[in-house]
Amino acid sequence: MTSSLRESHASSTESWPARAWPLIWPPLATALIAGIVWEAVTVIFAIPAYFIPSPSRIWEAFWGAPGTLLWHAGITLLEAVIGCLIGSFLGALLGTAFAYWRLLSRGLLPFVIASNTIPVVAIAPIIILWFGHGIESKIAVTTFLCFFPLALNMMKGLQSYDRVIMDVFHVAAATPLQRFFKMRLPSALPYIFVGTKINVSFSVIGAIVAEFVQADRGLGFVIMTTYRTLNMPRLWAALIISALIGLTFFAIVSLIERFVIPWHSSMRTET
């Protein structure tokens, strides 16, 4: 009877490497081809390494002191993860309050939106002044940046429930808590993932921008110091590492999403 199901998810009979491979090889091929072209262009046109370093120079710069670079990357990673978690959590909390309490959202939402339009480079020095020169201030900047996307998406998500489903719950005599956990929160999940995906990118940006302003460690610190000494291959290496961190974050969240909301239309496997 299941044969008449109109569409099916990725077949579960295959092992996961076999299913993941079609998703993995195209970006790898892109990276490989881009790397070769990049290398060739820098060699053929004799482009100076401070202007555009070749991939091989960046590779060398990384392996010159891999431990130090990775240590700095670890600091940035820590700041990004903690800031993302705290910011997302607080944002989700406020978004929930907004969804349930109209007066609060009317009174406060304009200011939350306004705070989101402040460039993070402008607010970072103030936050660092408040939270000091340690890792806490970088976490605080990241938290600030990660607050808004989830606050807004949580609010929109919790308000996105179907009105007829609301009637179904009403007729079935559901309690307010049951309505929240069995209807409004599941309806909000796709929005929550949209907000979280924005946040994982924002969190790396937030941490690095905060390190630009003041830091003695972290990828932002590496980028600033290598720029001053014009050690561009090392700067590029730091930059690529930060991009890889963001990409890994994003992949992890996408994987969780696939697991948590397999029913959602955005999870449809396209062929």
Place this chain on the structure above:
Amino acid sequence: MRAGERAHTKPSAAAPVGTGVAFENVSVSFPGQADHPPIQALDGVSLEVPERQFVSLIGPSGCGKSTLLRVISDIVEPSEGAARIDGRAPRAARLAREIGFVFQDPALLEWRRVLENVALPLELAGVATREREERSRELLVLVGLTGFEAAWPRQLSGGMRQRAAIARALATRPRVLLMDEPFGALDQITRDRLNMELVRITEATQATVLFVTHSIREAVLLSDRVVVMSPRPGRIVSVIDVDLPRPRSLATRDDPRYIELIKAGAAELEKGYSHHDE
């Protein structure tokens, strides 16, 4: 207590006092938008539906037939009059989970598989996992969805989704089953099939049924009585007793009496319209 039983509960047969569904002089008005006057959705509607009777409500859009269902299910409060289920207020019946409601939109929870959708009202009522699963499986058999327990709602066709919604509405063994144009969004072939299924399903359950439809054929085929309503303000124009033998089947449509009743119903509907032809 099976198929033939409904035949014994003749529409005219006096039901024990206070059982079934009753509307006593119910009026509902909704506040008007902007500078429009309030909308009178229902104007002094009285109707008694004895226990286990199948009654259809038919009429043009805006005649308040859906509002009647929303009053008896405690979604809308009447501005005047009262509704009763077995002599009790709708709220009491709702909290006792004695009401099942099937909407035009199946309104399944897309994040739950079919079985968990059907089990929802039982889950909300705090029924133990094993018991509600057992009951839900029974219901899926009843509505002809065996084998689709683990399917996601969006994998089902429109007709199958509505079958699941019917199963969900029956989960708590409601005394009253309310159906608001349940087959309105389906194609004619699916609709005909589901009509016959509904005959079987409602004869297997013990519920009193209020069924809103736009189709006089559907109303006559399924009902013990057809209530014809007119719009602005919503009121009852006439009530037609459907004296066709039960159980109803596809053969019912060849009965000359079936055609007569449809004609009578259509004429009553026409009266309702002509009141308002400006």
